[in-house]
Amino acid sequence: MQMKRRNFIKFLVGGVAGIQLTPLPWKFTDDVAIWTQNWPWVPVPPVGAVTKEKTVCSLCRGACGIEVRKIDNRAVKIEGRSDYPVNPGGICPLGMGGLQLLYNESIRFTSPMKRVGPRGSGVFMDISWDEALDILSGRISKLRKKGHPEALAAIDGNPNESTMALMVERLLKAVGSPNYVSMPSVGDTCSMVNYLQQGTGEMMAYDLENADCILSFGSGLLEGWGSPGRVLNAWGLWHDAHAKEKAVIIQVEARASNTASKADFWITPKPGTEAALALGIAHVLIKDRLCNVSFIENYCFGYHDWKSLDGQEHKGFKSMVLDEYSPQQVAGITGLQADKIKSLAHEFGKAKAPIAICGKGKGSLNGSLYEFMAIQSLNALVGNINKPGGVLVHEAMPLSDLQKLKNDQISLRGLKKQRLDQAGTSKYPFTNSLINNFLDAILKRHQSPVDTLLVFKANPVFTLPDTTACYKALKKIPFIVSFSPFKDETALMADLILPDHTYLEKMDDLVCPPGLQYPFYGLTKSVVDPVYNTENTGDAIIRLAKKIGGSVAESFQWPEYEDVLKTRASGLYSNGKGLVGYDASHPVWKMQKAGNRAAPDYSTFEEMWEAIKTGGFWFTAKHNYQNYSSIFKTPSKKFEFFSLRIKSAIDIAAKQKPLKKVLKDLGVAKNADEACMPHYSKDESSQDSTEYPLFMMPYEMINLASEWAPNPPFSNKTLLDNQLRNDESFTDINPQTAKANDLKQGDRVIIKSLAGRIKVRVNITEGAMPGIVYLPLGFGHTAYDEFLKGKGVNPNDIITTNRDPVSGQIVWWNTAVKLIKV
Amino acid sequence: MDSPILPEGVKRCSLTTFLILLLPCFALLAWGGLSAVLCLWKGLNQTNMSNVFAFALWIVFDLAVIALGAGAFFTGFLTYIIDRKELKNIINAAVIIGFICYSGAMAMLGIDIGQPIRGWFIYWHANIHSMLVEVSFCIGCYLIVLIIEFVPIIFENRKLNEIKPIRLIGHNLHEIMAVFAATGAFLSFFHQGSLGGMFGVLYGRPFAAREGFYIWPWTFFLFILSAIACGPCFTILCTKLTEFISGKKLVPDNAIQTLAKISGWLLSFYIVLKIIDTLGWIYGVVPRAGMTFMDFYREGPYGVWLVVCEILICGVIPAVMLMIPRIRQNGTWLVVAGILNCTGIVINRFVFIVVTLAIPVMPFDRFWSYVPTWQEWGIGLAVLGYGVLVYALSYRYLPVFPKEKELNIIT
Amino acid sequence: MKKDHGHVGKKYGMVIDLDKCTGCGTCMTACAAENNVSVRKDESDKERSITWIQLYQISNGKKFPDTRYSYFPRPCMHCDEDGRGGHHPSCVSVCVASATKLDPHTGIVSQIYTRCIGCRYCQAACPFDARYFNWWDAYFPKEKGLERYLSPDVSPRMRGVIEKCSFCHHRLMRAKNQAYAEGRREIEEHEYITACTEACPVQAITFGDLNNPKHKVHELIQLPTAFRLLERLNTKPKVYYLSTKDWVRRLADNYRPGEFKRLSKGS
Ligand SMILES: Nc1nc2c(c(=O)[nH]1)N[C@H]1C(S)=C(S)[C@@H](COP(=O)(O)OP(=O)(O)OC[C@H]3O[C@@H](n4cnc5c(=O)[nH]c(N)nc54)[C@H](O)[C@@H]3O)O[C@H]1N2
Ligand SMILES: Nc1nc2c(c(=O)[nH]1)N[C@H]1C(S)=C(S)[C@@H](COP(=O)(O)OP(=O)(O)OC[C@H]3O[C@@H](n4cnc5c(=O)[nH]c(N)nc54)[C@H](O)[C@@H]3O)O[C@H]1N2
Ligand code: SF4
Ligand code: SF4
Ligand code: SF4
Ligand code: SF4
Numbered sequence A: 001m002q003m004k005r006r007n008f009i010k011f012l013v014g015g016v017a018g019i020q021l022t023p024l025p026w027k028f029t030d031d032v033a034i035w036t037q038n039w040p041w042v043p044v045p046p047v048g049a050v051t052k053e054k055t056v057c058s059l060c061r062g063a064c065g066i067e068v069r070k071i072d073n074r075a076v077k078i079e080g081r082s083d084y085p086v087n088p089g090g091i092c093p094l095g096m097g098g099l100q101l102l103y104n105e106s107i108r109f110t111s112p113m114k115r116v117g118p119r120g121s122g123v124f125m126d127i128s129w130d131e132a133l134d135i136l137s138g139r140i141s142k143l144r145k146k147g148h149p150e151a152l153a154a155i156d157g158n159p160n161e162s163t164m165a166l167m168v169e170r171l172l173k174a175v176g177s178p179n180y181v182s183m184p185s186v187g188d189t190c191s192m193v194n195y196l197q198q199g200t201g202e203m204m205a206y207d208l209e210n211a212d213c214i215l216s217f218g219s220g221l222l223e224g225w226g227s228p229g230r231v232l233n234a235w236g237l238w239h240d241a242h243a244k245e246k247a248v249i250i251q252v253e254a255r256a257s258n259t260a261s262k263a264d265f266w267i268t269p270k271p272g273t274e275a276a277l278a279l280g281i282a283h284v285l286i287k288d289r290l291c292n293v294s295f296i297e298n299y300c301f302g303y304h305d306w307k308s309l310d311g312q313e314h315k316g317f318k319s320m321v322l323d324e325y326s327p328q329q330v331a332g333i334t335g336l337q338a339d340k341i342k343s344l345a346h347e348f349g350k351a352k353a354p355i356a357i358c359g360k361g362k363g364s365l366n367g368s369l370y371e372f373m374a375i376q377s378l379n380a381l382v383g384n385i386n387k388p389g390g391v392l393v394h395e396a397m398p399l400s401d402l403q404k405l406k407n408d409q410i411s412l413r414g415l416k417k418q419r420l421d422q423a424g425t426s427k428y429p430f431t432n433s434l435i436n437n438f439l440d441a442i443l444k445r446h447q448s449p450v451d452t453l454l455v456f457k458a459n460p461v462f463t464l465p466d467t468t469a470c471y472k473a474l475k476k477i478p479f480i481v482s483f484s485p486f487k488d489e490t491a492l493m494a495d496l497i498l499p500d501h502t503y504l505e506k507m508d509d510l511v512c513p514p515g516l517q518y519p520f521y522g523l524t525k526s527v528v529d530p531v532y533n534t535e536n537t538g539d540a541i542i543r544l545a546k547k548i549g550g551s552v553a554e555s556f557q558w559p560e561y562e563d564v565l566k567t568r569a570s571g572l573y574s575n576g577k578g579l580v581g582y583d584a585s586h587p588v589w590k591m592q593k594a595g596n597r598a599a600p601d602y603s604t605f606e607e608m609w610e611a612i613k614t615g616g617f618w619f620t621a622k623h624n625y626q627n628y629s630s631i632f633k634t635p636s637k638k639f640e641f642f643s644l645r646i647k648s649a650i651d652i653a654a655k656q657k658p659l660k661k662v663l664k665d666l667g668v669a670k671n672a673d674e675a676c677m678p679h680y681s682k683d684e685s686s687q688d689s690t691e692y693p694l695f696m697m698p699y700e701m702i703n704l705a706s707e708w709a710p711n712p713p714f715s716n717k718t719l720l721d722n723q724l725r726n727d728e729s730f731t732d733i734n735p736q737t738a739k740a741n742d743l744k745q746g747d748r749v750i751i752k753s754l755a756g757r758i759k760v761r762v763n764i765t766e767g768a769m770p771g772i773v774y775l776p777l778g779f780g781h782t783a784y785d786e787f788l789k790g791k792g793v794n795p796n797d798i799i800t801t802n803r804d805p806v807s808g809q810i811v812w813w814n815t816a817v818k819l820i821k822v
Numbered sequence B: 001m002d003s004p005i006l007p008e009g010v011k012r013c014s015l016t017t018f019l020i021l022l023l024p025c026f027a028l029l030a031w032g033g034l035s036a037v038l039c040l041w042k043g044l045n046q047t048n049m050s051n052v053f054a055f056a057l058w059i060v061f062d063l064a065v066i067a068l069g070a071g072a073f074f075t076g077f078l079t080y081i082i083d084r085k086e087l088k089n090i091i092n093a094a095v096i097i098g099f100i101c102y103s104g105a106m107a108m109l110g111i112d113i114g115q116p117i118r119g120w121f122i123y124w125h126a127n128i129h130s131m132l133v134e135v136s137f138c139i140g141c142y143l144i145v146l147i148i149e150f151v152p153i154i155f156e157n158r159k160l161n162e163i164k165p166i167r168l169i170g171h172n173l174h175e176i177m178a179v180f181a182a183t184g185a186f187l188s189f190f191h192q193g194s195l196g197g198m199f200g201v202l203y204g205r206p207f208a209a210r211e212g213f214y215i216w217p218w219t220f221f222l223f224i225l226s227a228i229a230c231g232p233c234f235t236i237l238c239t240k241l242t243e244f245i246s247g248k249k250l251v252p253d254n255a256i257q258t259l260a261k262i263s264g265w266l267l268s269f270y271i272v273l274k275i276i277d278t279l280g281w282i283y284g285v286v287p288r289a290g291m292t293f294m295d296f297y298r299e300g301p302y303g304v305w306l307v308v309c310e311i312l313i314c315g316v317i318p319a320v321m322l323m324i325p326r327i328r329q330n331g332t333w334l335v336v337a338g339i340l341n342c343t344g345i346v347i348n349r350f351v352f353i354v355v356t357l358a359i360p361v362m363p364f365d366r367f368w369s370y371v372p373t374w375q376e377w378g379i380g381l382a383v384l385g386y387g388v389l390v391y392a393l394s395y396r397y398l399p400v401f402p403k404e405k406e407l408n409i410i411t
Numbered sequence C: 001m002k003k004d005h006g007h008v009g010k011k012y013g014m015v016i017d018l019d020k021c022t023g024c025g026t027c028m029t030a031c032a033a034e035n036n037v038s039v040r041k042d043e044s045d046k047e048r049s050i051t052w053i054q055l056y057q058i059s060n061g062k063k064f065p066d067t068r069y070s071y072f073p074r075p076c077m078h079c080d081e082d083g084r085g086g087h088h089p090s091c092v093s094v095c096v097a098s099a100t101k102l103d104p105h106t107g108i109v110s111q112i113y114t115r116c117i118g119c120r121y122c123q124a125a126c127p128f129d130a131r132y133f134n135w136w137d138a139y140f141p142k143e144k145g146l147e148r149y150l151s152p153d154v155s156p157r158m159r160g161v162i163e164k165c166s167f168c169h170h171r172l173m174r175a176k177n178q179a180y181a182e183g184r185r186e187i188e189e190h191e192y193i194t195a196c197t198e199a200c201p202v203q204a205i206t207f208g209d210l211n212n213p214k215h216k217v218h219e220l221i222q223l224p225t226a227f228r229l230l231e232r233l234n235t236k237p238k239v240y241y242l243s244t245k246d247w248v249r250r251l252a253d254n255y256r257p258g259e260f261k262r263l264s265k266g267s
């Protein structure tokens, strides 16, 4: 048949119609629908063998037990462990998002690298581990040859008690540099207070679970204070719907934080006057006989006026407090009502087991020494020290020291040089490290005294108050080496990258999570094979030392980092009272209170070590309560309201210079006696209050990472849209402040201080104190990827810092600012 | 140029003028086409719809257009079932408008669902409890009916009509049109109702929920009534517009007046019920939900003015106007009443969709606002462009108005 | 006790203690991690970000320093009814493609992503805003390698479909399989708990079978402080809340003046 046009059309129409009668169209639509269910760009997670690995989270110092669910060698979920003493089951949002940090390639260094682009551009080139270590060891050897080992410096964010901190400090010492600077932390102030008032430089050990009244001076119990997994669990216990007696929580804070909102009482003194409030409470406790007289009389020093051996009369705590801190006087300072101070003191004094806790937290790297002393004095006044439900006093963790260091002549000469930060000198007699002094020293000199800076687990360019100063100082340093696994702001300024494993890929220890009331040792392990070409920094240091050779190599004789960890852990074994097993139905706080007498559940060191490696913990629940005659290691062998150590530091310095100058150097505004006691003195801010009429207070949130690592993207879901909207973060201000500055909800505003200016949007809330401008910490990254970079502003950029008396640490919490409407 | 295919004995502008006049339509279609491609390819993130505004501009367009398109089935019902002969002069226009409205709505719905390729699941995995399933079935079937009703009109094109089989089919279809009209009316009654039911059964949304007053979701009947009250008016408005643009009289007055009168009666009936319904809602549903009437009109741009506008200005007033023969017979007033009538129903559909979703039910939730993107406007307006185009083409090439020749003798 | 339609046996439910809840957001993170919810660059667009369990911040509305905030975690309520005695939750009865169902044996309201056509009618029907539409494709850019942490227990969703809290249904499946493998017919209370329950660091969430007197939830919902969200809408949620605070309880539902009954004299 000839194919004419008409026939063709007929054929076509017929065909199309015919096909409708076949299953073809059905099949086709079905296939297309199935295709939408398996779009090739929708990932299909592969199935595989399911395993679970137990380890410890070390994204903060909290040390929560976690279990990682794996499919073959892929980690797919992090869960809290209920068989872990610290956190019975729950974890924080940061820890929950850990896998997003492990697997996010765009925020991690995948190999050792050296800088090829301009500094700060983040342009690096992959190199081998050998080459990287050669570059660094070559540089260090050269410094040593030139006789300037002290030009090597380190900024270390590892907790002071950790083995990694010892390793880094040891490396510097072996090379011959005194310039080991650790990142400040709230623990610095706590241990200084303990050193001065109790004689041991240990961390605070709060028996929160057994307490019935918590008086918190700004501590973000719900914002990530202490060991968050543990503190939050305690919160749950305090608030159990079935609990017979619920603990009373009193929050002293200038912002309706989660803790303040959820507390039973919320007290709002003017920020910076907490010490006065504590002393005002002390006044009422003393006056209304709510003190533990027998404890004070028998085991405390400096409560009453006293006479020293040289015959001089000294004022005691009691008369100072009675003279200067009556509720009326304190009301004047704090802006609270005198009645409120009284009732607060009664609430605290009448409780069976009240604890006053300190740690005005994040954003503050440290606290104020006198404020913390005042708070700890409250615990002493009610005698709730070393008792169940009180503040416990521990000996140092029974960890062994590392073998003695080998020092050659070069290093001995280098170690004699003065530290750049002047820590430990008569100006700062009790302080180990002062990072801001260190940076100032670099900025002040024409040429940087530091040639090579090693950065471990710290991101000072982002986290230090006054980041601009830090950035400028770092820019002056000729060579920076970062050991960070992540492409953080400081690492981007580095010349050489020696990337560490992340916490899920390596073995490391976690000693004494902050605030925990019993000695605890945690150990992380590698739950997945390292994803990239990274190396445990512990091992990298050992290899580096070997490459440097000589006495440096001799100081690092261990084959690998695990051997270092074992060396230290051997002390846990010889101590003879630990446990490596844990039964969740007997929480440690109950065991400890009941007077646990269980013998160690291991018989050899190897057995103990293997158990720690699998279980991830060692702890001891044995505690010697009360024995006050032996626990205080102060010069008076008592709890000191009046610190004899401060007194002797003043006395020694006063031999060289006039007393007035000594006090001025220490930053004390009062007389020599009060300098030894907790006291309040008005912050003499030099800034013009008409130019900068408001104060800016940074604050932290539990769902926004501050320390350690970047925020896992998951947490972005948990932020409210009056905290972050698009890429802009918000400042919380009171409606009154808003009105005074003619601002409406959502307006854009510039916050200006002497240190700089940042632009944010306004969130008007009654949760803010009038006159204060609040900014959350954790936003404003300039590094990392689109989940973090450029989101919001970093308040550290505009913080103007002062020096805290005696400790010399940074006072960061009241930056005078003004608002400029955009 | 296209004169051989123009209807016989009528005057049409030149093809060039015609095309130029249609340029805006093509522009709208191009805009809509681009929007559609973006939405289908990249997904609904191209819109400003959200988890709060699950339904938005497109659904407003859909519901409005379907209500306005009700002229088709209702005129069909009156013409073929009630046998109002005079309406034969306007039925073609009504059918075409209906076809445009329904097909436009369907197209828009196809883009509005997140997985258009799975659209047929509605039929395959139908959930008999869902009002939207009822709507989909009815609209799907009714669209087929509309096509069947439209086809004979197309076949009446001068050139097509010359082909014998086509002429035969067309003629036979005409013969049985009553059957389809009946089917269409039946289907339409249901889906107009189900569209109302869709919102009436949102028991969790006190703004829309309507149970407990008279009968199960009362909105079912209100939607039918409101659709048939405004549909004929919309048909009248379209005809009037065509007459205005072409400068010719196309439909005899008696047809228009019949529709207007019926529209008036229905609107009056509807508006009385709507007022009762509103009172029932205020004193029944609203307090039961723990709210007060004003809770719904406090937020954002939605104030009581909406109620006044919908019920009083665009309800009671046109109803009265259409009921009074003197006003209804005045061309200008008729158009004013028609516009008010249609506007009122569109406002009704708008509030049912947007306000329902915008008013937070959880006391601690907050009010959100919504502004459509250009893509959403593009698709919405493309339906308008498509409608005008199809209508214009039909008018130009088909004997839409049987009396056109008679009323406009070419001298 | 009133008989519940359709429930032959189990009725899984959740009790959230609002006095305990600290607003930390771990439940949200845990849920996203457990259920392969993807994260987009901008999660601050709360109208479009996907959070199966959503934390609402509520305030007592008082002036400084009497202001208090509290937090309302809101998963899917797994309603039993539509509010007018209909035997399906509002979202289920409206679904055009039977893509969401109430399981009469567990009380869990499921969501079948591969069946959903994305019409969003269910979203309009749910008064709790518990349903989330995938406005975008799941975001797992190749260069990041984030897809490596995805769990095979829950399939990642395609663009254009609705998703919502499933009470971690796959965990029930896992527990049942385990029990079956061990020759048991019943699972223990602790064997099936949801990811958010497990993660909450203050143990504010309790999960279990509301019908089983041996389960803790059964006991908790009898407390005088127990209540549900929008209770008067009568959708019979299986998520209960506890709070001793009147201002919090008051914000859980719409009350006309004089209707609210205080629990305590204080606030
Ligand atoms: N999720 C998460 N948890 C963490 C961390 C993390 O990064 N993420 N980091 C850990 C680390 S390093 C630390 S140091 C801890 C810190 O944890 P926190 O000590 O809880 O620190 P912040 O959250 O900043 O809480 C301090 C509170 O003090 C208030 N405040 C600020 N200035 C003043 C003042 O002058 N007076 C008073 N009374 N209050 C004031 C602030 O409003 C803020 O709410 O958290 C640890 N936990
Ligand atoms: N903007 C802002 N500033 C703050 C705070 C804040 O919340 N926000 N908080 C303040 C407080 S409380 C503190 S304690 C300080 C903390 O200040 P930093 O100690 O500087 O804390 P991080 O920013 O967490 O810096 C730690 C860096 O270590 C790297 N790192 C992570 N894991 C490892 C590892 O296993 N090995 C090595 N070698 N490196 C690792 C990460 O890249 C991370 O950037 O910041 C203070 N300043
Ligand atoms: S609290 Fe700290 S240790 Fe615990 S999960 Fe969170 S980040 Fe990890
Ligand atoms: S995890 Fe627990 S405490 Fe945190 S927000 Fe969720 S329910 Fe509240
Ligand atoms: S909360 Fe919403 S989504 Fe969940 S069952 Fe109820 S109506 Fe459905
Ligand atoms: S969006 Fe999906 S689940 Fe919701 S009603 Fe439509 S088809 Fe059903």
Ligand code: SF4
Pocket (backbone or CB within 6 Å): C030, C031, C032, C034, C035, C052, C053, C075, C076, C164, C165, C166, C167, C168, C169, C194, C195, C196, C197
């Ligand atoms: S029950 Fe499971 S799915 Fe539902 S909110 Fe909790 S974690 Fe998410």
Ligand SMILES: [Mo]
Pocket (backbone or CB within 6 Å): A185, A186, A362, A365, A707
């Ligand atoms: Mo810190």
